[in-house]
Amino acid sequence: MRITLIALTFASSSIFALMGMVLAKDGAKDTLPPGSVSSAEGLQAWKRIEAVVTHPRCANCHVDAKAIPIWTPAGESKPRVHGMNIHGGESRIGAETIPCSTCHVTSTTPNDPAPAPLHAGIDWQLAPVEFIWFGKSGAEICAQLKDPERNGGRDAAGLLEHLRHDASLSGFIPRAWAPGAGRTTPPGTFEDHVKDMALWGAAGQPCPD
Amino acid sequence: MFDITVNGVKHQVDVVPEMPLLWVLRDELGITSPKYGCGIAQCGACTVQVDGAAVRSCQARMADIAGKAIITIEAVGNGKLHPVQEAWIEHQVPQCGYCQTGQIMQAISLLKSNPKPTDEDINEVMSGNLCRCGTYERIRAAIHTAAEKIGGN
Numbered sequence: 004m005r006i007t008l009i010a011l012t013f014a015s016s017s018i019f020a021l022m023g024m025v026l027a028k029d030g031a032k033d034t035l036p037p038g039s040v041s042s043a044e045g046l047q048a049w050k051r052i053e054a055v056v057t058h059p060r061c062a063n064c065h066v067d068a069k070a071i072p073i074w075t076p077a078g079e080s081k082p083r084v085h086g087m088n089i090h091g092g093e094s095r096i097g098a099e100t101i102p103c104s105t106c107h108v109t110s111t112t113p114n115d116p117a118p119a120p121l122h123a124g125i126d127w128q129l130a131p132v133e134f135i136w137f138g139k140s141g142a143e144i145c146a147q148l149k150d151p152e153r154n155g156g157r158d159a160a161g162l163l164e165h166l167r168h169d170a171s172l173s174g175f176i177p178r179a180w181a182p183g184a185g186r187t188t189p190p191g192t193f194e195d196h197v198k199d200m201a202l203w204g205a206a207g208q209p210c211p212d
Numbered sequence: 213m214f215d216i217t218v219n220g221v222k223h224q225v226d227v228v229p230e231m232p233l234l235w236v237l238r239d240e241l242g243i244t245s246p247k248y249g250c251g252i253a254q255c256g257a258c259t260v261q262v263d264g265a266a267v268r269s270c271q272a273r274m275a276d277i278a279g280k281a282i283i284t285i286e287a288v289g290n291g292k293l294h295p296v297q298e299a300w301i302e303h304q305v306p307q308c309g310y311c312q313t314g315q316i317m318q319a320i321s322l323l324k325s326n327p328k329p330t331d332e333d334i335n336e337v338m339s340g341n342l343c344r345c346g347t348y349e350r351i352r353a354a355i356h357t358a359a360e361k362i363g364g365n
Contacts, residue, residue, distance in 0.1 A: 086254075088339035098325075100336040101318075106253035106268050110276045112230055119252040120271060 045206020065136035077117035114183030124173030145210035159204025219287035229275035256341030307345035
């Protein structure tokens with residue numbers, strides 16, 4: 004059963020990857036010509052991106068190999084480990100112990116008010132282990148995001164495609180701005196974030212020192 | 213109108229798409245073994261199986277689970293007691309009993325994926341199922357006994 008669950012994880016990942024290729028055109032619409040944005044403008048865009056990716060709504064599931072998700076309860080700002088002894092395991096979906104989807108059901112319906120668990124149209128999961136954001140500086144995250152070895156093999160256009168693909172599935176990224184009443188959201192909107200990623204990409208993905 | 217199969221029996225229910233499975237089971241179908249504890253997946257009292265996986269039925273919306281197979285504690289033993297239920301009786305696990313159907317449904321799910329769990333394995337999987345009476349020691353012992361029963365069959 005455990006092996007089956009893990010196999011299903013990889014199978015569903017492959018299906019999502021194929022769907023991503025089909026949806027690649029959507030991401031291409033957002034892409035700006037390389038070099039059309041100055042490095043200074045790109046760095047300004049990165050500062051806005053940094054504010055998004057370091058927000059608890061986005062960073063709390065981008066954790067290290069210990070795979071312990073982080074909670075920032077509504078009304079609090081200090082992070083704490085996910086309750087109930089939860090960890091995502093090597094599968095990153097909790098297949099080895101208790102799947103995330105036991106409570107974070109897969110659904111495209113709007114999120115309920117806090118403290119009900121969040122959900123999305125994609126099976127709930129931690130981000131891949133090489134995509135660590137929680138506890139990292141903006142410069143460290145910037146270096147990771149532009150490194151195809153640590154970002155799922157994506158160039159700047161691929162990152163935009165990733166955003167649109169995720170949104171097409173009512174996934175985690177746009178839902179960061181629709182987490183249900185009582186929860187804070189990252190600055191701006193999802194569309195602002197897509198535009199900033201396009202600006203940053205066209206500027207050559209500059210990172211702060 | 214949604215199709216739903218509960219314990220092998222097909223039903224059609226005329227409910228709003230957002231209705232939680234827990235309400236469908238209890239109020240529409242009269243199956244009251246899944247309990248309402250918190251309504252926010254913090255206690256586990258409403259746990260059932262959806263297509264073989266333990267799920268908090270207070271969180272599963274009807275529109276998302278239509279057509280799937282739901283199993284509640286009434287059907288886990290196929291007409292007799294499931295080894296986990298037998299172990300629960302042997303260890304006299306329940307006190308008030310309110311959380312126990314959820315505990316048993318989660319324990320069955322645990323033993324499907326991990327037939328010989330350690331204490332640590334049990335703690336990891338069962339920590340989302342709360343018991344205000346504090347029967348955790350007996351729950352852990354009963355799961356070990358159930359593992360032996362299932363392994364011996």
